[in-house]
Amino acid sequence: MKMLGSDAILRSLEAEGIDVVFGIPGGAILPLYDAFARGSTVRHVLARHEQGAGHMAEGYARASGKVGVAVATSGPGVTNLVTPIADAWMDSTPLVCITGQVRTTLIGTDAFQETDATGITLPIVKHSWLVQDVQELPHVLKAAFHVARTGRSGPVLVDVAKDVQETEIDFTYPHQVDLPGWRPPAGVHPRQVREAARALLAASRPVLYVGGGVINGDACDELRELAEVGGIPVIATLMAKGSFPETHPLCYGPPGMHGSKWANWGLNKSDLIVAVGARFDDRVTGKLSAFAPGAKVIHFDIDAAEIGKLRRADIPVTGPLRLALAELTKAVREEEEPGHEGPVAWRRQLEEWREAFPYRYRREGDYLKPQAIVETLRDLTLGRDDVVWTTGVGQHQMWAMQYLVCDRPRTFITSGGLGTMGYGLPAAIGAKAARPDATVVCIDGDGCFQMTCQELATSVLEGLPIVVVIVNNGWLGMVRQWQEMFYDNRFAETHLTHQVPDYAQLAEAYGAAGFTVEADDELEGVLEEALTCGRTAVVDARCDPEEKCFPMIPAGAAAIDVIEFSEEKAVEA
Amino acid sequence: MRHTVSVLVENRPGALARVSNMFARRGFNIESLAVGPTERHDVSRITLTVDCPADLLEQIEKQMHKLVNVLRVSTLEAGEAVERELALVRVSAEPSRRAELIALSEVFDARVADLGPDSMIFEVVGTPEQLESFEELLRPHGLTELARTGRIGLARASASRAPRPQHVLR
Numbered sequence: 084m085k086m087l088g089s090d091a092i093l094r095s096l097e098a099e100g101i102d103v104v105f106g107i108p109g110g111a112i113l114p115l116y117d118a119f120a121r122g123s124t125v126r127h128v129l130a131r132h133e134q135g136a137g138h139m140a141e142g143y144a145r146a147s148g149k150v151g152v153a154v155a156t157s158g159p160g161v162t163n164l165v166t167p168i169a170d171a172w173m174d175s176t177p178l179v180c181i182t183g184q185v186r187t188t189l190i191g192t193d194a195f196q197e198t199d200a201t202g203i204t205l206p207i208v209k210h211s212w213l214v215q216d217v218q219e220l221p222h223v224l225k226a227a228f229h230v231a232r233t234g235r236s237g238p239v240l241v242d243v244a245k246d247v248q249e250t251e252i253d254f255t256y257p258h259q260v261d262l263p264g265w266r267p268p269a270g271v272h273p274r275q276v277r278e279a280a281r282a283l284l285a286a287s288r289p290v291l292y293v294g295g296g297v298i299n300g301d302a303c304d305e306l307r308e309l310a311e312v313g314g315i316p317v318i319a320t321l322m323a324k325g326s327f328p329e330t331h332p333l334c335y336g337p338p339g340m341h342g343s344k345w346a347n348w349g350l351n352k353s354d355l356i357v358a359v360g361a362r363f364d365d366r367v368t369g370k371l372s373a374f375a376p377g378a379k380v381i382h383f384d385i386d387a388a389e390i391g392k393l394r395r396a397d398i399p400v401t402g403p404l405r406l407a408l409a410e411l412t413k414a415v416r417e418e419e420e421p422g423h424e425g426p427v428a429w430r431r432q433l434e435e436w437r438e439a440f441p442y443r444y445r446r447e448g449d450y451l452k453p454q455a456i457v458e459t460l461r462d463l464t465l466g467r468d469d470v471v472w473t474t475g476v477g478q479h480q481m482w483a484m485q486y487l488v489c490d491r492p493r494t495f496i497t498s499g500g501l502g503t504m505g506y507g508l509p510a511a512i513g514a515k516a517a518r519p520d521a522t523v524v525c526i527d528g529d530g531c532f533q534m535t536c537q538e539l540a541t542s543v544l545e546g547l548p549i550v551v552v553i554v555n556n557g558w559l560g561m562v563r564q565w566q567e568m569f570y571d572n573r574f575a576e577t578h579l580t581h582q583v584p585d586y587a588q589l590a591e592a593y594g595a596a597g598f599t600v601e602a603d604d605e606l607e608g609v610l611e612e613a614l615t616c617g618r619t620a621v622v623d624a625r626c627d628p629e630e631k632c633f634p635m636i637p638a639g640a641a642a643i644d645v646i647e648f649s650e651e652k653a654v655e656a
Numbered sequence: 657m658r659h660t661v662s663v664l665v666e667n668r669p670g671a672l673a674r675v676s677n678m679f680a681r682r683g684f685n686i687e688s689l690a691v692g693p694t695e696r697h698d699v700s701r702i703t704l705t706v707d708c709p710a711d712l713l714e715q716i717e718k719q720m721h722k723l724v725n726v727l728r729v730s731t732l733e734a735g736e737a738v739e740r741e742l743a744l745v746r747v748s749a750e751p752s753r754r755a756e757l758i759a760l761s762e763v764f765d766a767r768v769a770d771l772g773p774d775s776m777i778f779e780v781v782g783t784p785e786q787l788e789s790f791e792e793l794l795r796p797h798g799l800t801e802l803a804r805t806g807r808i809g810l811a812r813a814s815a816s817r818a819p820r821p822q823h824v825l826r
């Protein structure tokens with residue numbers, strides 16, 4: 084069918100089953116917006132900043148498992164998208180960014196709003212295309228979605244010159260991609276899997292160290308079956324929170340810098356780490372050379388380059404995790420002696436640690452405690468399967484990780500690898516667009532909130548109500564914590580104040596419901612009201628400015644050397 | 657250890673940039689790099705030399721495999737590949753000394769590519785090691801300019817083409 088390039092983009096999105104995109108128009112992408120005006124089944128959500136649009140697309144992708152789409156104009160439009168693209172790159176979030184570029188005749192001339200979009204994003208995309216010929220457009224879009232979602236998922240960029248959008252094309256959406264250089268692994272090596280099963284059965288202190296890949300690879304059911312068949316403890320990272328039910332007796336919480344002592348000890352004292360879609364990130368391992376010195380490593384990943392990148396794998400298994408885990412479970416069943424009970428003593432040991440070193444804080448004193456905010460939110464939503472959490476980055480994020488209980492994948496959405504302040508609020512809007520029936524709650528920091536709070540307008544006007552609970556400690560709290568612990572109380576440039584801005588008034592100005600709470604005994608009532616008001620709501624929960632997040636492994640220390648809450652006074656680093 | 661990596665890439669804009677950026681970003685150092693056409697008009701060959709331990713080489717190969725434009729990555733094992741490089745060397749040579757220089761260059765099968773009033777250019781093809789020796793030989797005679805192509809290579813017919821055992825790439 085004959086149509087303009089701009090219409091061809093929308094027909095392609097429709098063919099991909101995309102129901103909503105997030106963006107902001109501008110000169111070089113105007114023809115595409117004119118195509119929106121002509122009509123499409125694709126809903127466009129107008130963000131207030133392209134960074135917001137990008138994080139919304141990420142939140143949408145993480146909540147739904149589908150590819151997120153963000154749209155922006157050339158120049159400042161695409162540079163504003165750089166942060167979400169980098170974020171999606173680090174956390175393997177499938178994202179297609181469609182950006183306008185100046186006309187083909189102007190490319191390379193420093194024309195108005197010309198930036199080298201593919202150049203700027205080169206190190207943070209799986210692939211990118213600059214489309215200068217309308218005939219290439221359908222194939223490029225087909226390839227873009229394919230690359231974003233297959234193999235290890237991640238971001239791609241399609242930069243489309245303005246005149247390409249305005250040129251007529253005889254459009255059909257291709258059925259097949261033509262990408263001779265893109266062949267993500269489709270199978271797993273049976274011998275490696277067999278070897279892994281034997282090692283697993285022979286181990287006395289095995290753990291499943293699970294990362295975000297298990298959610299991206301849609302392998303959570305297979306993970307559960309494996310854990311249950313082998314009786315193997317599961318230590319799921321921040322990015323994997325919810326991949327394995329946190330109420331399950333085999334779930335041993337997140338490891339890492341602010342993970343639990345039992346999880347860190349579990350990893351470090353184990354004799355066999357089965358890494359599944361995890362990448363031995365420094366926030367998990369601490370000092371790498373001291374990490375789990377006595378453990379053999381079996382490493383499952385769709386991305387061969389992750390295997391052996393940081394920690395040598397004794398048994399490497401490249402392939403789709405869903406298939407790999409199913410095959411492993413099968414092999415374990417075949418290899419296991421009748422009556423095999425799994426590592427019973429080891430589980431008892433982990434259980435003892437869990438009992439001896441729970442997360443601790445003192446709920447007393449002049450201030451509301453930040454941990455109490457998270458605990459109250461957890462208790463108010465206990466057992467519900469329609470709650471999706473997002474977070475900012477900082478102390479509040481770590482408390483959310485510690486105290487929330489997530490039993491389902493895609494219900495805890497956070498910025499892990501890049502640690503992007505400002506992620507939580509727009510990601511919540513994107514998650515709401517993906518799951519309109521869910522209650523979407525962003526646990527945000529006061530610092531983070533101020534980085535993207537203009538998107539409250541998007542939430543209110545687009546009918547995507549979310550609840551933002553600001554853990555308002557008046558500080559860039561995580562940085563303050565480092566200054567207190569490692570920079571001798573020199574609090575340089577981290578004080579934000581509790582009062583400015585008045586978050587409830589700000590919310591009201593945007594047409595949202597605003598709440599302020601300072602007293603512990605009013606906390607539950609206010610949160611309950613915010614959760615049930617049915618509108619976009621912002622809760623300013625003013626809390627202790629000095630509370631620190633424990634346990635903590637100082638950066639570069641061995642993960643076994645956890646600083647506990649109770650030993651707080653003895654801390655020196 | 658020094659390794660020669662031969663990479664077949666789609667002949668598309670940006671393909672070389674993606675490969676070289678990956679090296680820069682991950683802190684891998686490229687010693688030499690040569691790009692040129694192959695027997696297929698839509699495929700180019702990038703030949704890279706890197707000096708790194710074996711595990712890092714494996715990481716480099718895997719990271720290159722992930723690039724969408726990269727079709728094949730193979731490491732040319734020493735002794736199992738034909739490796740060549742071309743150099744052009746300008747020597748400032750008065751007419752009286754030319755005969756001596758030409759005699760020297762014959763040892764390396766070098767050719768005189770240009771002859772001027774007070775300088776001459778030699779053209780020499782060989783293994784990178786041979787070129788280095790040639791360079792050293794000419795240096796005392798007033799070597800003023802040097803251009804090298806970077807090494808290229810192809811696996812010998814006798815070399816085993818079986819995939820290397822440590823890991824299975826795709």
Ligand SMILES: Cc1ncc(C[n+]2csc(CCOP(=O)(O)OP(=O)(O)O)c2C)c(N)n1
Pocket residue numbers: 475476477478479480502503504505527528529530531532554556558559560561562
């Ligand atoms: C965009 C960005 N800038 C700076 C940082 C460094 N940083 C990490 S946590 C943090 C403080 C966050 O403050 P807030 O949102 O109030 O959260 P809190 O730690 O107080 O809970 C900062 C500045 C970052 N992660 N992201």
Ligand SMILES: [Mg+2]
Pocket residue numbers: 528529530554555556557558559560561
């Ligand atoms: Mg704060």
